[in-house]
Amino acid sequence: MSEPVLITGLGTLGAWGGGSDRLAAALAEGLPLAREVDRSAGYHLPQSARRACLVPPGDLAGWLSPGEARRMSPPSKLAVTAARMALRCAGLCDGDGEAGTAVVIATAFGPSTNTEALLKQILDEGPEAASPSLFMESVANAPAAQIAIALKARGASLTVCEREAGPLIALGTGAAEIAAGRAGRVLAGAVDEMIPLLHALLDRFGALARPGEDGEELARPFDRRRDGFLAGEGGTVVVLESEAGLAARGGRALARVLARGGAFDPTAPPSGWGHGHRALARGLRRTLERAGLKPRDIDLVVSGASGAREGDRLEAEVLRAVWEGGTLPPVAAPKAVTGEYGGGHLAAAVLAAAGSPLGPTPGFAETDPALGITPLDGSPREAPAVVLATSLAAGGAAAWVVLGRG
Amino acid sequence: MQRIRPGWRVAVTGIGAVCGLGWGVDSLWKGLRAGRPGISSFRRFDHSRHRTHLAAEAGDPPESFVRSCPGWRRLSIADRFALFAAREAVARAGLALPLGEEAEAGVYFGSSTGGMYESELFFERFLRDRRGRLSSLIPQQVNAPGDAVARHLGSTGPVVTFSSACASGALAVGAALDAVRAGEVEVALAGGSDSLCQLTYAGFNALRSVDEAPCRPFRAGRAGMSFGEGAAVLVLEPLERALARGAEPLAVLAGAGASCDAHHMTAPDPSGTGAAAALDAALADAGLPPEAVGFVNVHGTGTPLNDAAEWQALKKVFGDRAGELPLVATKALIGHLLGSSGAIEAVATVLCLHHGELHPVAGEGEADPELPVNLVLDEPLPVPGARAAVSTSLAFGGSNAALVFSPWGDRPGEQTGDQLG
Structure with missing residues (x-):
């Protein structure tokens, strides 16, 4: 049995600026969007990564009232802005749906600015210095709660934390709320901010792309020379509705959610990727089977490959296992443009399913023979009918979502 | 999208718990039945400069559990709670390990701060002199306890962590119910884990939400919450499956x-x-x-x-x-x-x-x-x-x-x- 779940709106902001048109343009051109991170706090090592895909200043203007902007943490601002963009894209207003609107937001790190500031107060000045306003916006569910408050969304309010797999889990969880008939509308997505402290710590863990001999600092997913990902930030929210709900109010769908699935690799260390591609491949096969699909039905893979040395290796192993050595469909790696975290990958998958062309993969130059995957090179292609979005998180979690045309 | 299968009932076939009343469900029930609070002064961190000074702190874990847990020293306290509760629940359910070999099993967990306590130890030094042991940050993620359960129990199905503050654990149980009903998993481990840490202790005190005496829900003169810590896990599976394998459901x-x-x-x-x-x-x-x-x-x-x-x-x-x-x-x-x-x-x-x-x-x-x-x-x-x-x-x-x-x-x-x- 299946219940059609439609994506009727997309709001996104990140290094590409505000709006899905800007992201679509950046993806079509294959432009790397990273810029310099503020390293003045001294958190970074001398030879550290220097760049990240950061939201340009000023791109929230017009989306938040002064009162909202004053009381919200940076991720809450990104989330509420993306939600309002998504509603506008869907032809809806704040408060439409109210009681029946659920919110499902993924975040890998939560409101880091507030957490850092609060920890400094507690650890440096003493616990009596802790600010209540910082604390209330330091919790991981602050962005989801602020969306609900701003838009009067009184359905379930869920915050998913599963690192890089979170955005696709949030989309799948939101679709399940619609399919179960518990929500008439769902705002689902992801949000994260990339503060200097977090950037420096990711770099100290060896997770980030470092500047090459040529001075370039690129993610290079699936490339033989890949050495880490570009950290990113932003917010992406989609509007999910049932087919009947959309028909009742009139409107158009960008895409439809055909299936969700997940799996776990118990061989993964807590901060990296393991070698359990067989278990993950079994999970992906089940995901496709639940949608009545076979691997050959997939027209495009929007991969979560980020340039992480081991993460991309595992991703390639899983895809090759599912396709049983056969020819893979075209594989896109949009995190080379959007960076990791903040929902750019989720937005790219929705745009691809909606027919927006994806261009070349910045930074990719040389196929890794051990992986055997060459991501999109900008050649013209037919719009895909069925898109598989993938994401393998450090620590072992995996999530997939299958999208179809609207 | 999968629709929930009507008429499917979901049994609770195993439970596990750690809290200030002790490690294990028997300690929990004995303490609950006695009606005596496990809330008192605690040792986890120096609370002399905090506004209040009480919590229901979990005591030392059973030595046999420590010995049987690989990588014990690298686990956060929240991870340890989660693993104990999950192992107990799985044992009470009569399921064999590793989970992934017996059934498609998923883990649905809730946590508000994951390994924040260990992170505070790191940041105390890092924020001062830019040094610190990175390894203490590894379990910091909110998803770490749920991931640790899946990793240690060999679960290969979906793993999802919810962090919706105090509703996280219940939302995780609800998500697990959905997954079992929809046939996405045959067995679900649903629960949550959190440990005491300074961030939440100071934060709730800053909000004046903490009682200086053990909390008194619904009583006159109540003045706020008391902190606790621990974990709990429920094993969920379709009722028919549970009965077919001879398990005795604890509840539906x-x-x-x-x-x-x-x-x-x-x-x-x-x-x-x-x-x-x-x-x-x-x-x-x-x-x-x-x-x-x-x-x-x-x-x-x-x-x-x-x-x-x-x-x-x-x-x-x-x-x-x-x-x-x-x-x-x-x-x-x-x-x-x-x-x-x-x-x-x-x-x-x-x-x-x-x-x-x-x-x-x-x-x-x-x-x-x-x-x-x-x-x-x-x-x-x-x-x-x-x-x-x-x-x-x-x-x-x-x-x-x-x-x-x-x-x-x-x-x-x-x-x-x-x-x-």
Whole structure:
């Protein structure tokens, strides 16, 4: 049995600026969007990564009232802005749906600015210095709660934390709320901010792309020379509705959610990727089977490959296992443009399913023979009918979502 | 998208728990039944400069568990709690390890701060002199306890962590129920884990939400919550599967519901409308009328505003019965376990149903005339005929969740899940 779940709106902001048109343009051109991170706090090592895909200043203007902007943490601002963009894209207003609107937001790190500031107060000045306003916006569910408050969304309010797999889990969880008939509308997505402290710590863990001999600092997913990902930030929210709900109010769908699935690799260390591609491949096969699909039905893979040395290796192993050595469909790696975290990958998958062309993969130059995957090179292609979005998180979690045309 | 299969009932076949009353379900039930709070002074960190000085801190783990747990030193305290509770639940369910070889198993977990305590040890040094052991940051992620459970138990199905503050654990149980009903997994481990840390201790104290005495839910003079820590895990599986393999269900998880106040980041909607919506949704999901509910394990933090809003919600859902319905206030004994409170209170609810009696809390202090509730005080209250029980979780940010359990068994005077309408 299946219940059609439609994506009727997309709001996104990140290094590409505000709006899905800007992201679509950046993806079509294959432009790397990273810029310099503020390293003045001294958190970074001398030879550290220097760049990240950061939201340009000023791109929230017009989306938040002064009162909202004053009381919200940076991720809450990104989330509420993306939600309002998504509603506008869907032809809806704040408060439409109210009681029946659920919110499902993924975040890998939560409101880091507030957490850092609060920890400094507690650890440096003493616990009596802790600010209540910082604390209330330091919790991981602050962005989801602020969306609900701003838009009067009184359905379930869920915050998913599963690192890089979170955005696709949030989309799948939101679709399940619609399919179960518990929500008439769902705002689902992801949000994260990339503060200097977090950037420096990711770099100290060896997770980030470092500047090459040529001075370039690129993610290079699936490339033989890949050495880490570009950290990113932003917010992406989609509007999910049932087919009947959309028909009742009139409107158009960008895409439809055909299936969700997940799996776990118990061989993964807590901060990296393991070698359990067989278990993950079994999970992906089940995901496709639940949608009545076979691997050959997939027209495009929007991969979560980020340039992480081991993460991309595992991703390639899983895809090759599912396709049983056969020819893979075209594989896109949009995190080379959007960076990791903040929902750019989720937005790219929705745009691809909606027919927006994806261009070349910045930074990719040389196929890794051990992986055997060459991501999109900008050649013209037919719009895909069925898109598989993938994401393998450090620590072992995996999530997939299958999208179809609207 | 998969639709939930109608008519599928989901059994609770195993439970596990750690909290200030001890390690293991037997310690939990013994402590709950005695009605004596496990809330006292604690040792986890120096709290001399904090505003309050009490918590229900979990004691030392059983030595046999420490020895049997690979990589013990690298696990955060929240990870350790989670692993103990998960292992106990799986053992009580009679499932073999590794989980992935027996069934498609998923892990659905809640946590509010993951390994924040260990992170604070790192940041104390890093923020001062830019040095620190990175390894202590590895389990910092909120998803770390759930991931640790899947990793150590060899689970290969989906793993999802919810971090919706104090509703996280209950939301995780609800998500697990969905996954089992939809056939996405055959077995689900649902629960939560959180440990004491300075961030939340100082944060809630900054909000003046913490009582300087052990918390007194629904009592006059109540002045806030008490902190607790620990983990709880429930094993869920289709009832037919459980019976087919010879497992003895402890209860049936009949329904789940969730809502949001959409009112304020920290204050509940005083009308109780949002909380009532979650209760209504859970009962509708269970296919049960409010009259079927024999008792409620309330969120009952002991904050003046939260308890008042919860009372309004109970009145909306249960009408005139609200004042007669026995209420169980588990937090008065084990403190507030934050992201795992919904999970451990679900376990407490299952235990009450299974044993046919409700655990009490100490009846010290005055009743609040504004909240004329029927709180179970001083002595366990037999409830042999309860058809169903509800556990509520009402969180920071207005996120509400409710779970409905029904009994399973053939004890005298007790209806079985088969008899439920």
